[in-house]
Amino acid sequence: MSAERIDLPAGVPQEIHRAGKGKPVVFLHGVECRRDDDAVVAALAHKYTVVAPVTPGYADIADARELRDVHDLALHYDTLLETLGIDDAVLVGHSFGGMIAAEIAAHVPKRVARLVLIAPLGLWRDDDPVADLPARLPHEVPELLWRGAVAKPATGAAPANDADGLERMIAAMQGLATVAKFTWPIPDKGLRRRLHRIAADTLVIWGEQDAYVPARYADDFVAAIPRARKLIWPGSHMVPYERPADLVKAVGEKA
DSSP: EEEEEEOOOOOOEEEEEEEOOSSEEEEOOOOSSOSSSHHHHHHHHTSSSSEOOOOTSSSSSGGGGHHHHHHHHHHHHHHHHHHOOOOOOOOEEETTHHHHHHHHHHHSSGEEEEEESOOOOOOHHHHHHHOOGGGGGGHHHHOOOOOTTTTTOOOOOOOOGSHHHHHHHHHHHHHHHHHHHHHHSSSSSSSHHHGGOOOOOEEEEEEETOOSSOTTTHHHHHHHHHHHHEEEEESSHHHHHHHHHHHHHHHHHHO
């Protein structure tokens, strides 16, 4: 995977990683950001050219200073795609990245040709709330994300509490701070009112045992997006890392 840092016109620098050859697929990572050993990026790269941005704030918290809300973040990514010459993106987003992928597709519908949302944040139900991840202690986060996993994680995607140490914990805490900036106190920042604007064929994928964002939210996304269908797989919130080969197949299927 090659890495580069792009200075965008709005003044917010953007770190991106690229891998593979073929039709471009843009992958927006979830709460965890694995820059060098992301198993989902590796799997997609067998078939596609994968462009994987690192959410501003994950590499350096100061990078997110000028991005005040989800609208700024969605338009920031639209500027990035414009700069990269990607006009009809196949956009895949997981978790927090799924929320941002949906916001991009709602803000700039013509930018996205196909949308794959994997357990996205962005909606809220009082009767089945999303877990308050930023309130968890660092060692509790992996357990919540992987709770309910029914498949062996792919190489390079093992739960962070299996070994990685202080450096990964610090990176995870910084990532959670960035997620909290755009989702606190609840992740619903009006996305439900914008989902009808999404014009792309949309596939919504969820792990049936997701302990972070309950799988019933899949129905809410499908009901609100005009051309959407769902796939529910056995697994946790980290289901794309449990089933990367299935994800690659799903990305290539027509909605």
